Amino acid sequence: MFGLGTTELIIILVLVLIIFGAGKLPQVGGAMGKGLRNFKDGMKDDMKEKQDADPDKLENNDREKP
DSSP: OOOOOOOHHHHHHHHHHHHHHHHHHHHHHHHHHHHHHHHHHHHHHHHHHHHHHHHHEEEEHHHHHH
């Protein structure tokens, strides 16, 4: 995972706790989760729009990739 070891993850977690505090941590995690979910949904919608616009072009590109 991005070349981060256990020690680095623990240090990052401690810094996040110091900056945001234990009370805000669930809110920060929830906001990050919602942001990622919205990003994924946006990517799916974009692919669907492209596929609806020109399905043959997308299928041909997928076949050409190794």
